[in-house]
Amino acid sequence: MNLLEMKGVSKIYGNVHALQNIDLIVEQGEWLAIMGPSGSGKTTMMNIVGCMDKASRGSVILHGVNISQESAKNLTAIRRDKIGLIFQQFHLINYLTALENVMVAQYYHSIPDEAEALRSLERVGLKDRAKHLPSQLSGGEQQRVCIARALINYPMLILADEPTGNLDEANEKIVLDILKQLHKEGSTIIVVTHDPEVADEAQRTVVLEHGKIARIVRNNKEV
Amino acid sequence: MLVALLAVAIGATVLSGMVTVYYDIPRQMGQEFRSYGANLILVSSGDNPALSIEETERAKEYFPAGSVVGVAPYRYKTAKINEQPFMIAGTELSEAKKASPYWFVNGGWPESAGEALIGQEVADTIRLLPGGSFTLTGTSTDGGSFTRDFSVSGIIQTGGTEEAFIFMSLEDLDNLIGAGAFDVVECSISATEAELNNIAAQISENVPGVAPRLVKRVTQSEGAVLAKLQSLVYLVTAVVLLLTMICVATTMMAVVAERRREIGLKKALGAANKSIINEFLGEGVFLGGLGGLLGVALGFVFAQFVSVNVFHRSITLQPMLIPATLIMSFIITGLACLAPVRSATDVDPAIVLRGE
Numbered sequence A: 001m002n003l004l005e006m007k008g009v010s011k012i013y014g015n016v017h018a019l020q021n022i023d024l025i026v027e028q029g030e031w032l033a034i035m036g037p038s039g040s041g042k043t044t045m046m047n048i049v050g051c052m053d054k055a056s057r058g059s060v061i062l063h064g065v066n067i068s069q070e071s072a073k074n075l076t077a078i079r080r081d082k083i084g085l086i087f088q089q090f091h092l093i094n095y096l097t098a099l100e101n102v103m104v105a106q107y108y109h110s111i112p113d114e115a116e117a118l119r120s121l122e123r124v125g126l127k128d129r130a131k132h133l134p135s136q137l138s139g140g141e142q143q144r145v146c147i148a149r150a151l152i153n154y155p156m157l158i159l160a161d162e163p164t165g166n167l168d169e170a171n172e173k174i175v176l177d178i179l180k181q182l183h184k185e186g187s188t189i190i191v192v193t194h195d196p197e198v199a200d201e202a203q204r205t206v207v208l209e210h211g212k213i214a215r216i217v218r219n220n221k222e223v
Numbered sequence B: 001m002l003v004a005l006l007a008v009a010i011g012a013t014v015l016s017g018m019v020t021v022y023y024d025i026p027r028q029m030g031q032e033f034r035s036y037g038a039n040l041i042l043v044s045s046g047d048n049p050a051l052s053i054e055e056t057e058r059a060k061e062y063f064p065a066g067s068v069v070g071v072a073p074y075r076y077k078t079a080k081i082n083e084q085p086f087m088i089a090g091t092e093l094s095e096a097k098k099a100s101p102y103w104f105v106n107g108g109w110p111e112s113a114g115e116a117l118i119g120q121e122v123a124d125t126i127r128l129l130p131g132g133s134f135t136l137t138g139t140s141t142d143g144g145s146f147t148r149d150f151s152v153s154g155i156i157q158t159g160g161t162e163e164a165f166i167f168m169s170l171e172d173l174d175n176l177i178g179a180g181a182f183d184v185v186e187c188s189i190s191a192t193e194a195e196l197n198n199i200a201a202q203i204s205e206n207v208p209g210v211a212p213r214l215v216k217r218v219t220q221s222e223g224a225v226l227a228k229l230q231s232l233v234y235l236v237t238a239v240v241l242l243l244t245m246i247c248v249a250t251t252m253m254a255v256v257a258e259r260r261r262e263i264g265l266k267k268a269l270g271a272a273n274k275s276i277i278n279e280f281l282g283e284g285v286f287l288g289g290l291g292g293l294l295g296v297a298l299g300f301v302f303a304q305f306v307s308v309n310v311f312h313r314s315i316t317l318q319p320m321l322i323p324a325t326l327i328m329s330f331i332i333t334g335l336a337c338l339a340p341v342r343s344a345t346d347v348d349p350a351i352v353l354r355g356e
């Protein structure tokens, strides 16, 4: 079943064509990587899929809903219920502990549940760091908190924009292992990366250039 | 945040302080104004041209307890010194002193029988100084004549008609001309013009033979001064509240700007605009409540300080002022938060969460 269908999607900022006529289908349970030079439109595409931004043209159907035509209010609700976001800069709230940062996502979704938030931290191997503030955690640990937060509401799609961009190799491997595990459990993942090693783990890699899909690589083989 | 709290506290302080002073001014100033002399006089309305002691006492029952500053009855009579006629006024000297505190006495008030206060004009005419003496001659009410020596205890200066009078105690006058009724009773009452009108109406209705008159010159200028003072207080309070609002709005704006990333993140995590609004309004309400409470307490201290230093009197806390100040603080912070909250809902997560 197709989780995501993009048809003729363009995004235009003034005279910048950040995305041009994108057609892409992502199946449920697929792990997709997006690569491309800086400014090629990777983040723009993630924002459109993640209901943070609207396409200027074309249709985006996420889980049967045409999100290119929804109101901002509905997009917020869809994002809350269906999407888990992982950021390059982690974006943790600095005065809240790791556990509380995870619970923030629960708070806006339903109700905070400390035991469940702890389990989510346990999945990323941070159970013993639950009471630490972001400033007391390493970059890799902060990214794992960010992942635990993204997972807490069981999203049907995980979007990660350069999740290992700020991490060293050891931490990159830890994060990658978590993503692998999630994929094994059936999560659909789209990850933007500059790192071929990260892209190698995906089933397909979409390469963007100047807002267009230059090529799609499946298991390291040109399609 | 602390700045905003301080601003609200100061705003509420000024508000509650000023309101307290505002409501206290009439009372405070009422006392002060009493130094301008009598504001209500009683004269006879009946056929009998004078007021009896009983009539006076009955009229006095209508004066509100505690607000009477002085009630001085006067009896007038002409008499001669060296064949020159002068007006003599017999009064209760201690009451006259209270009712007319603006009299300036060079020397002292009479302390024993046979002493009199003379007006400056009289003193000039007969060339007398405090300590000097003069002889009064005249006819008493029963037709007989009298001659008696008086010593001058002091000379009064008022700039008004009193300077042409000779003042002595009622007892001294009664001894000279025989007991009798009052020509006029001058009353100094600490009350507003409206209250005085009310008192006057009650007296003329219930006490036959007594005609109360307001001293318009005094009561009206009091009213005008009070109105001006109160509108000044009003204006100052309004300006301070406006400043408070601007300060809170600026601080909240800065708080929102500082937390744009956090707001963007919360939105990305699915926070509806409503949640964001509630969070900031919650902070505003907290700010308003805490600032308001601080303001009530500080405002009372402030009002007390003003009152003690300016009016030399302490004040009592008006219980109604506590909820009123709190509500006002909520309204002010609420209004001040409108624009900042709006700008918080305008945060676009896609933009603020984009890489640095």
Ligand SMILES: Nc1ncnc2c1ncn2[C@@H]1O[C@H](COP(=O)(O)OP(=O)(O)OP(=O)(O)O)[C@@H](O)[C@H]1O
Pocket: A013, A014, A016, A017, A018, A036, A037, A038, A039, A040, A041, A042, A043, A044, A045, B351, B355
């Ligand atoms: N809000 C915006 N207003 C105007 N132009 C924008 C906006 N957001 C993105 N762009 C432009 O759109 C293009 C694509 O940007 P995007 O962030 O998607 O690139 P990217 O592939 O994610 O790059 P990077 O690898 O550096 O993150 C860029 O030229 C960028 O300048």
Ligand SMILES: [Mg+2]
Pocket: A042, A043, A044, A161, B355
């Ligand atoms: Mg990007």
